[in-house]
Amino acid sequence: MSFCQAHVLMEMCTSPSAHERHIMKKVRLGRTNLHVTRWGLGGIPLSTVMGGTTEEVIAQLVHAALDYGINFIDTSRVYMDSETNIGQALKGRRHECIIASKSYKRTRDDVLADIEESLNQLQTDWIDIHQVHALYPHEVQSFMGKGGGMEAFRKARDEGMIKFIGLTSHHVSVMVELIKTGEFDTVMFPFNVIEREPEQELIPLAASLDVGTIVMKPLAGGAIRNIKTAFKFFNNYQVDVILNGVSNLPEFHENIRCAARDAHLTPEELRAFEQEVACLGKEFCRRCSYCMPCPNDLHIPDMIHLFWHMVKDYSYENMPPEKRNMGESLMIWLQACEECGKCEEKCPYHLPTINRKKELMEKFSR
Numbered sequence: 498m499s500f501c502q503a504h505v506l507m508e509m510c511t512s513p514s515a516h517e518r519h520i521m522k523k524v525r526l527g528r529t530n531l532h533v534t535r536w537g538l539g540g541i542p543l544s545t546v547m548g549g550t551t552e553e554v555i556a557q558l559v560h561a562a563l564d565y566g567i568n569f570i571d572t573s574r575v576y577m578d579s580e581t582n583i584g585q586a587l588k589g590r591r592h593e594c595i596i597a598s599k600s601y602k603r604t605r606d607d608v609l610a611d612i613e614e615s616l617n618q619l620q621t622d623w624i625d626i627h628q629v630h631a632l633y634p635h636e637v638q639s640f641m642g643k644g645g646g647m648e649a650f651r652k653a654r655d656e657g658m659i660k661f662i663g664l665t666s667h668h669v670s671v672m673v674e675l676i677k678t679g680e681f682d683t684v685m686f687p688f689n690v691i692e693r694e695p696e697q698e699l700i701p702l703a704a705s706l707d708v709g710t711i712v713m714k715p716l717a718g719g720a721i722r723n724i725k726t727a728f729k730f731f732n733n734y735q736v737d738v739i740l741n742g743v744s745n746l747p748e749f750h751e752n753i754r755c756a757a758r759d760a761h762l763t764p765e766e767l768r769a770f771e772q773e774v775a776c777l778g779k780e781f782c783r784r785c786s787y788c789m790p791c792p793n794d795l796h797i798p799d800m801i802h803l804f805w806h807m808v809k810d811y812s813y814e815n816m817p818p819e820k821r822n823m824g825e826s827l828m829i830w831l832q833a834c835e836e837c838g839k840c841e842e843k844c845p846y847h848l849p850t851i852n853r854k855k856e857l858m859e860k861f862s863r
């Protein structure tokens with residue numbers, strides 16, 4: 498991108514229209530009493546590794562968000578250099594936003610070390626909300642017990658390193674059980690028109706307990722393409738913050754335009770939207786990268802993406818030649834998979850990566 502293009506985009510992003518001001522409306526984030534914008538900036542694409550972008554673009558995104566009045570940025574210790582880039586971009590502007598980060602560690606000592614490192618990387622003296630990252634059902638007991646990570650979260654809060662404790666998980670049962678303990682001020686979960694489990698019990702329970710709600714994967718990791726309707730969907734629910742992961746300024750601006758609507762989906766619109774996404778099923782990749790790294794250096798989200806666009810969309814015969822050539826040239830890459838199964842274990846949705854690799858290989862080995 499040239500300097501002129503970047504400048505024009507920055508101008509666009511620093512001049513929100515009246516129509517777009519809707520997203521800057523602040524909501525109370527449950528018992529934290531923090532007043533946050535309904536739209537927050539998601540931290541996965543703010544990593545040069547996971548988002549495939551540059552530090553310069555990441556800084557532009559952070560500044561564009563702040564210039565728009567967006568005051569919530571979420572990240573994690575496991576999003577590679579995301580915390581580092583955010584810390585760098587926020588120099589001189591730390592007071593303008595609420596930072597939420599996460600630790601994927603599970604023991605007291607490991608979580609404490611992680612929090613100290615997060616403070617270092619984010620170049621701040623405090624983290625507003627620090628969250629347990631993606632807790633699984635089998636980890637609950639040890640995490641909450643003696644020597645478990647929860648002890649570190651309490652200690653960090655008591656010492657002022659963090660202000661509030663949040664929970665994130667892909668398992669509704671874990672979140673329902675744990676927010677009842679009163680230990681957590683916020684809860685973050687995947688929620689969109691395809692992943693609707695939270696609407697039954699979790700969302701009403703969080704509201705009744707005054708636990709702040711943060712939605713991740715509003716577009717199901719990019720699988721949902723109808724952004725306007727996808728964002729409108731959230732106006733039908735009592736959720737506080739919706740995280741928006743964007744990799745560049747045009748995407749940021751486009752999402753802002755789509756988000757800047759406060760109308761609800763009518764029952765007819767909701768039904769039509771459900772039909773529109775029905776073909777996705779449940780087994781699609783959310784590009785969260787929890788399955789990474791692969792010991793044999795395969796980029797698993799790309800492989801699954803390839804599966805969707807090659808195996809599902811075309812037969813070998815009717816595939817456009819450029820796609821066929823691309824698939825064939827990737828055979829060596831696919832052959833590197835030794836079917837160790839580690840990615841399937843780590844994936845919160847247990848996507849059948851090995852079978853998808855086999856189907857791709859079968860298709861392109863002709």
Ligand code: SF4
Nearest residue numbers: 791834835837838840
């Ligand atoms: S099963 Fe294949 S793709 Fe998955 S981690 Fe193992 S080698 Fe990598």
Ligand code: SF4
Nearest residue numbers: 782783785786788844
């Ligand atoms: S395969 Fe699973 S863990 Fe990996 S990016 Fe896709 S949804 Fe995430």
